[in-house]
Amino acid sequence: MKVSLFLGCVLLSILVAASGHTFDSRLDEDWKTWKSQHEKQYTEEEEIHRRSIWEDNVRYIEQHNLEYSMGKHTFTMGTNQFSDLTNKEFSERMTGSLPFEAVKSTEEAIDEDIEFFEDKGNDDDLSNAPVDWRTKGAVTPVRDQGPDCGSCWAFSATGAIEGQWKLKHGNLVSLSEQNLVDCDPQSHRCKSGNPIDAFQYVIKNKGIESEQSYPYTAVKGNCRFQIQDVAATIRSYTRVQANEAALEEAVQNIGPITVTIIASDSFRQYKQGIYYDSAPKKTIIHSMLVVGYGAEKNTNYWLVKNSWGTTWGDNGYIKMSKDRGNNCEIASYASYPTV
Incomplete structure (x- = not known):
């Protein structure tokens, strides 16, 4: 079981490196929590794609909420079940x-x-x-x-x-x-x-x-x-x-x-x-x-x-x-x- 999990992590790391994506390690636990909350399951390759989109959306949300705190907006944003989708997909x-x-x-x-x-x-x-x-x-x-x-x-x-x-x-x-x-x-x-x-x-x-x-x-x-x-x-x-x-x-x-x-x-x-x-x-x-x-x-x-x-x-x-x-x-x- 541990060997299988280790190999899965290695494979994911290889796929991430091959795709050229670098994920924000500070968001690792948030990503796991979000997937669990919304019951999201992906293949290894799909996970790279969806994680990348999700991180883009998280950054967009964080920037908006920062501007909200400065009085530039009248509403806040948050991640939800759609946060792994592009605007077009949504x-x-x-x-x-x-x-x-x-x-x-x-x-x-x-x-x-x-x-x-x-x-x-x-x-x-x-x-x-x-x-x-x-x-x-x-x-x-x-x-x-x-x-x-x-x-x-x-x-x-x-x-x-x-x-x-x-x-x-x-x-x-x-x-x-x-x-x-x-x-x-x-x-x-x-x-x-x-x-x-x-x-x-x-x-x-x-x-x-x-x-x-x-x-x-x-x-x-x-x-x-x-x-x-x-x-x-x-x-x-x-x-x-x-x-x-x-x-x-x-x-x-x-x-x-x-x-x-x-x-x-x-x-x-x-x-x-x-x-x-x-x-x-x-x-x-x-x-x-x-x-x-x-x-x-x-x-x-x-x-x-x-x-x-x-x-x-x-x-x-x-x-x-x-x-x-x-x-x-x-x-x-x-x-x-x-x-």
Whole structure:
């Protein structure tokens, strides 16, 4: 056993030397801890590649957090399950929302079910009254869409339906994202989709199953929908007017709202604080669920539920900057269902 372990270490050392990579020995224990925490296993050759990417991300995070301590940023970063991926790999695997142009063309074909929620011009300063729909029992626990399935659109849609179902019927039911991934003909399954298509599918399909009856697998499978197992239905959906005032009014008066953001690579390493993205290059198109809003240190934020598990961000949530020029386009594409 000891000989085998020794030979493995020697082989890894040879591969590292041959690749020309020099790792930071100060990070050895952190690397081992991170691999254990996120259950990462690699071949010897792959370990070199992933360790190199991970160290690059660690240095990027450390530099950002140093600048945060100097007052240059409003949020901190941290390693997570994505820290061994390049920006390109992450974008290809995890951001599964369709571009806005595709969403718009889809809506034009199905506009019989569209309603529009507009800002009513309320003079009251709603920002002074924080909202958190979790305290009303209208939000299910954070779940994980998996490392290789871009199904954020499905999690965003089910979250909005779950909230409306709870508020109307009194019971909170975790609904099946897999039902949408397998059966929604407008989506691209684990590749991309959007909440509007998901709502439209549930309307035409006369319902959606629960997570219990149709569990999540994080891969596209054959549609196994059973009408007798329907756990929730919706009648229509509503597009929120594309500004933060309208989104605020909808979150306050309606409940959890689906949103699709456009952000830069810093988004995936978010840990805590209020996320503000000033980078000109945006590479991530991602759907989530706004479950409230509030203020912290005189800075307004949207409280947003993600679908990357509780090890990402602030226990699976992110506070995104609010009233700062519609940052990340957070209010540009918001919607909710009517049950």
